[in-house]
Amino acid sequence: MRGGRTCRKGMQKEMIRLSQVKVPLQHRDDDIRKKCAKLLRIAPADIEAMRIVKKSIDARKKQEISYVYTVDVKVKQNETKVIAHTKGQSATIAVDHPYRFPEKGSEPLAKRPVVIGLGPAGLFAAYALARHGYSPLVFERGQCVEVRTKDVLRFWESGVLDPGSNVQFGEGGAGAFSDGKLNTLVKDPLGRNRRVLELFVEAGAPSENLYGGKPPIGRQAAYRDRCSGQRGCQSEKRDHPSWRGDPL
Ligand SMILES: Cc1cc2nc3c(=O)[nH]c(=O)nc-3n(C[C@H](O)[C@H](O)[C@H](O)COP(=O)(O)OP(=O)(O)OC[C@H]3O[C@@H](n4cnc5c(N)ncnc54)[C@H](O)[C@@H]3O)c2cc1C
Structure with a gap:
């Protein structure tokens, strides 16, 4: 179709x-x-x-x-x-409300914009900045999603919590380990939800996510695909051991 x-x-x-x-x-x-x-x-x-x-x-x-x-x-x-x-x-x-990206600023930035946290908000803020040609620097205090998945599984099995790497903190943010039912926002007048779903599908999620009643895209796999697709190849080490700066 x-x-x-x-x-x-x-x-x-x-x-x-x-x-x-x-x-x-x-x-x-x-x-x-x-x-x-x-x-x-x-x-x-x-x-x-x-x-x-x-x-x-x-x-x-x-x-x-x-x-x-x-x-x-x-x-x-x-x-x-x-x-x-x-x-x-x-x-x-049929009336569609395609998402309109925020307008690009007119003044060049003297320094790279900084995004704190790679949850959904940080991820899409960094994506919007990158789309406009900026080179955002993203700081995430937790682990990358691959390491985080192991830490969370260990917690679920043993009850031993790693305060720096758990369901709340790390690449993908707080919802990465939910059962995956995102807020569908079917009446979202700005078309943001549709754009998010399209981006997940572009990153490899099944196209049924675009129209399924409760798209199961909150799982860590979707985040992993999205994150690894956006993440640059290089990684800068910061002085603080718990901070990781990934140039996008
Ligand atoms: C178990 C669980 C299940 C959920 N299920 C659903 C669901 O099914 N549907 C739904 O719509 N919502 C769900 N939510 C809510 C959803 O996850 C949140 O609304 C969403 O994650 C908020 O996004 P955010 O980017 O604002 O913040 P967060 O996702 O909290 O991301 C913040 C990020 O910033 C990082 N960070 C924090 N402090 C610092 C610092 N000082 N320096 C650097 N990085 C930092 C954190 O490690 C984290 O990665 C769930 C939440 C939880 C905990």
Whole structure:
């Protein structure tokens, strides 16, 4: 399935956002297409492109557990007329809110910007700075995620706490060892959550994270991928033994 907008004969082609697309647990992509076509009262061949926006489970009826999708659909016909024909179906023109990076500053910095802590906030602050061409210096008091994983496992097995390397402190921050259910922020008007999910997928997380109801991307593996993807090859040693500066 693919998504996006195209121009046809100089006109911007909109996508139709169709919610409540219900299919059985066992289904193929083609079944979603057929169901969308049925709801929109068009032929499946009239659907030019589809993009899954959200996927959830409806388990209210034990005998009829199903997946419920929200799908963006590009159709051959005029989309406004197609929506008008759906008569009460949950179909609207899809409106996206792509995340806009903060504007770049106008004055060059005399020194490298410094980010303290490589939790989610520090990680994405450093990423934004790097995207703007700065070379942020990130200080993280804890261990890299590989060492930290071993320290946390040792704590869970033996109860012996390393105050400098544990669930709270270290590369990836406090949520790196959660069960992985991130706040989905589905109504985030700034599109930040979507951008974070896209970055995780770009770093190797399964693309289903973009539309799954509770994306399991908080696990340390995702952080490790993200962190090692962003981390530079060199590492600078600082005077203080518990501080590590990783130039990005
Ligand atoms: C067990 C657990 C499970 C969680 N599960 C979820 C969840 O499922 N969903 C969800 O949305 N949220 C969850 N959270 C909350 C989430 O982890 C936090 O909201 C998030 O980590 C905050 O990000 P942050 O970058 O602001 O801070 P932190 O993640 O706390 O990162 C701060 C970083 O700074 C470093 N640091 C601290 N002091 C210094 C210093 N002096 N010098 C250098 N570095 C320093 C720390 O080592 C750490 O890496 C969970 C939290 C915990 C503890």
